[in-house]
Amino acid sequence: MVRYKKSEEKRKQILYAAFQAIAEQGYDAVTLQTIADSAKVSKGVVHYYFDNKEAVLVELLGWLTGKIYEKETAAVNGQSRAVDKMAAYIDSVFVSPEKNRDFYRVYLDFLARASRSASYREINSRFYDNCARISAEIVELGQREGMFDPRLSVQETAPVIRSIIDGCLIQWLMTGQDELHAVYRDACRQSVMKLLAPETVKKS
Amino acid sequence: MVRYKKSEEKRKQILYAAFQAIAEQGYDAVTLQTIADSAKVSKGVVHYYFDNKEAVLVELLGWLTGKIYEKETAAVNGQSRAVDKMAAYIDSVFVSPEKNRDFYRVYLDFLARASRSASYREINSRFYDNCARISAEIVELGQREGMFDPRLSVQETAPVIRSIIDGCLIQWLMTGQDELHAVYRDACRQSVMKLLAPETVKKS
Amino acid sequence: MVRYKKSEEKRKQILYAAFQAIAEQGYDAVTLQTIADSAKVSKGVVHYYFDNKEAVLVELLGWLTGKIYEKETAAVNGQSRAVDKMAAYIDSVFVSPEKNRDFYRVYLDFLARASRSASYREINSRFYDNCARISAEIVELGQREGMFDPRLSVQETAPVIRSIIDGCLIQWLMTGQDELHAVYRDACRQSVMKLLAPETVKKS
Amino acid sequence: MVRYKKSEEKRKQILYAAFQAIAEQGYDAVTLQTIADSAKVSKGVVHYYFDNKEAVLVELLGWLTGKIYEKETAAVNGQSRAVDKMAAYIDSVFVSPEKNRDFYRVYLDFLARASRSASYREINSRFYDNCARISAEIVELGQREGMFDPRLSVQETAPVIRSIIDGCLIQWLMTGQDELHAVYRDACRQSVMKLLAPETVKKS
DNA sequence: AATGAATGAGCATTCATTCAT
DNA sequence: GATGAATGAATGCTCATTCAT
Incomplete structure (x- = not known):
């Protein structure tokens, strides 16, 4: 990207500092001074690289969600079967209490x-x-493999999966308890699997 | 009780004004002046009833979530079968695009x-x-009725149901499209039902 | 004027403080803090009475020029003959080195x-x-009296009179010498009179 | 002289850019960046040639007024009779709406x-x-020629002439109307001539 | 109880100036 | 000579909060 002439590295440094600062204090409580301090640069530098405070946030979020998407993709590509891919996808989101807390x-x-x-x-x-x-x-792969319910509308299912993931992580975040991270992850995993599962023959 | 009768009315008036103002502009962008104007009271009155700006939000959210819980309870109590209760529960949350947008x-x-x-x-x-x-x-009722999967842990399932509801409404909100409200509501309903469904006999 | 509910007196106090501050330091060098200090009020008060810094200047200048016009009118009305009125007009502008310096x-x-x-x-x-x-x-009065040149276009002459007044005061201001105030005033008076004088018979 | 040849060119380039920028936006609204951009040089260069922002204005005005004086001199020298010289002097100031606007x-x-x-x-x-x-x-030439009022004090008249010129141009500038430029120029010319005219014999 | 004038801390932002390259 | 990244002081402005009436 030649979009920015100014040192791309320093931009990243500021973005990361902003991320840390916002995670800690919230967007509105954060000042450009906080961000500058956290990035170990002077206040003016933030304005030198970004037009204004909002521009920092806008870029931060494009950057953040981009990075998360990359990680998800990598995790999914590391598996071959649909069931494993889905588990890897979910696990790649539920990285760790610390990281999930900061991000969410x-x-x-x-x-x-x-x-x-x-x-x-x-x-x-x-x-x-x-x-x-x-x-x-x-989901499509799983349907082809015969492991997922073939009647599922891919269109409708995909958002629900993300709802469960985000919903569970938000709820976990609201507990304030790191120990429960794994609990919510498991609940998330099982629910998603149940949602995708094909009709089963009742054990008699 | 009687002591606060008059006050309570004005508190509600202020809280509702705050709700409208925050829904429109966000908590940080809202000023006490905005709230006072919107509540048709003087700025001093807001401070008379609430210690500070944060106290308004705190009370607002206790009040709001309380009202929503009441509505959910009423909706559920209006049905007798678990399946109907669950549908009523979900529908009571997905009230309307306007109300969901403001609340979320x-x-x-x-x-x-x-x-x-x-x-x-x-x-x-x-x-x-x-x-x-x-x-x-x-869920427990549904399990007793034999309509829901008896193996489900009630403990684990309840949060996931809320995750789907909140997650779907957040995603809908992010579309910015009122027309999709029903689509997300249906996706939510079907996913919850699928999640709760007992094992089925495969049609052969 | 019911245009402003807020104490008109305090507005004037701030305007006068702004006038003093600007006279001393110039508009751009003046800060709202300076004005507030000079008016012996807190910084917030200035913003309470005026939307922004520019609004102070705008109102200040309407007010200032209004006051000067009133003084000029009063001075002119105090005389009955055109020649005396013109002299009074000019003198009412050339009040004193101090006042002229501040105003100009x-x-x-x-x-x-x-x-x-x-x-x-x-x-x-x-x-x-x-x-x-x-x-x-x-000028019209003087023409009727036969004291001023009847061929003068009133339309064209009026602006020139003001040019001489303002031009002389600006030039005086640039000398930085209070003692010359009277000199420029006299030069102004005589030039204006010469300008208005009717054709004269050459002394032979 | 030779030592600064290159520098002098760039100084002029910067000064002219500053002139344009200040004419457009005013000294305080102009930044060194604006000047640098307009002069197609880097910001550092401006500081290289001028100690600080104020030094640019100081030099700019010495340069500008010098150039104007030169033009006036040239115009006056192009005429031989006092009346023509004075007309040429005034006309050399009232160059054009565009130039007068920028300069004033x-x-x-x-x-x-x-x-x-x-x-x-x-x-x-x-x-x-x-x-x-x-x-x-x-004026002295005119008096020797017998075309100007011999009683005029040269000392006193010269500043008034400039007052009329500057005053008329300032007033014209305040009209915001290019079409009136000629009107103010003519008013200026006639007033100055009337001011200098010797006593005339009344037509009887 | 209610008002709204007054306060001033705190913030984003601008920009002249410096300086390493 | 020339550049432009970096600095940080300074400023206009907002707004929660206080308090006299």
Whole structure:
């Protein structure tokens, strides 16, 4: 990308600092001074690289969701069977309490904003579309493999899978308890699997 | 009780004004002046009834989630069979695009805050617990009726149901399209039902 | 004027403080803090009474030029003959080195701004029109009295009179010497009188 | 001289860019970046040639007023009779709406500053002195020719002539109307001529 | 109880200036 | 000579909060 002449590295440094600062304090409580301090640069530098505070957030969220999508893709590509891919997909989201906490704190801030601003929604839509594509491909593969319910509409299922993932992680975040991370992950995994499972013959 | 009669009315008036203002602009963008104007009271009055701006949000969310819980309970109590109760529960959440939009905008603001503050989380926990209880009772009833999968852990299932509901509504909100409200509601309903469904005999 | 509910007195206090501050430091060098300090009020008060810094200047200049016009009118009305009226008019402008210095400093700032902004120009036009009307009435009276050149176009002469007045005061201001104030005033008076004088019979 | 040949060119380039930028936006609204961009040089270069922002204005005005004086001198030298010289002098100032607008915008900015700073006033004094000398020589010539009023004090008349010129151009600038440029020029010319005219024999 | 004038801390932002390359 | 990244002081402005009436 030649889009930015100015050192791409420093931009990243500022974005990461902003991420940390927002995760800790929330978007509105964060000041450009906080971000600058956290990035170990002077306040002016933030404005040198970004037009304004909002531009930092906008870019941060494109960057963040982009990175997460990449990780999900990598995790899914590491498996061959649909069931394993889906498990890998879910596990790649439920990385660790620390990382999930940081990300979902920032992400909730973002969603709150996106609910009122079309430009934020657009960034999020790209992320949702990417996630939906991953799910859709896994579901289709699973259907071809005969492991997933063939009657499922891929269109409808993909968003629900993301709902369960995000919903579970938000609920976990609200517990404030790291120990429950695994519990919510398992609940998420099992629910998704149950949702995708084909009709079974009743054991008699 | 009688002591606060008059006050209580004005408190509600202010809370409702705050709700509208926050739904429109977001908590941080809203000023006490905005709230006062919208509630048709003077700025001083807001401080007379609430210690500070944050106290408005705190009380607002206790009040809001309480009202929603009441509506859910009423809807569920209007049905007798588990399947109908669950459908009524879900439908009572998916009221209308307008109402869902207003509530989820405010609720996302709240969740973002709750992710960093234990006191906010506590308010949310009450709501989650109430929702979980509703789900749990329906699931147990359904299991007794033989309509829901008897192997389901009620403990684990209840949060997932809420995840699907919240997750779907958040995703719908991010589309920015009122017309899709019904689509997400149906996806939510079908997924929940599939999740709760007992093992079925494969048609041969 | 019920245009402003907020204490008109305090507005004047702030305007006068702004006038003093601008006279001393120039519009751009003046900060809202300076104005507030000079008015012995807190910084917030200035913003409470005026939307922004520019609004202070705009109102200041309407107010200032209005006051000057009033003084000019009063001075002119105190005389009955055209020659005396004109002298009174000029003298009412050349009040004192101190007052002229303060006013013309601020006025030059204003003219510089007005040269680029139509809204400032409009305020100034009202002032120019008022001044031109004063001159025009005197000139017409003088022509009727037979004391002023009857061939003079009132339309054309009025602006030139103001040019001489403003031009002389600006030049005096640039000398930085209070002692020369009277010199420029006399030069102004004599030039204006010469300009208005009717054809004379050459002394032989 | 040779030492600065290259530098001098770039200085002029920067000064001219500054002139354009200030004419358009005003000194305070102009940034060094704007000037640098407009001069097609880097920001650092401006600081390389000028100690600071103010030094640009100071030099700009010395340069500008110098050029104007030269033009006035040339115009006056092109005529032999006092009346023609004076007309040429005035016409050389009223060049065109575009040029007068640019110059007087910048000049008003400068005068506002000069009203508070002795060092600026000094630059202006040189210009005033030069202008006064031109007028004085013409007036003296005219008196010798018997075309101008012999009783006129050259000392007193010269500044008034400049007052009329500057005053008329400032008033024209405040109209915002290019079409009136000629009107103000004519008013200026006629007033100056009337001012200088000798006593005339009344037609009987 | 209610008002709204007054306060001032805190913030985003701008920009002249410096300086390493 | 020339560049432009980096700095940080300074400013306009917002707004929660206080308090006299």
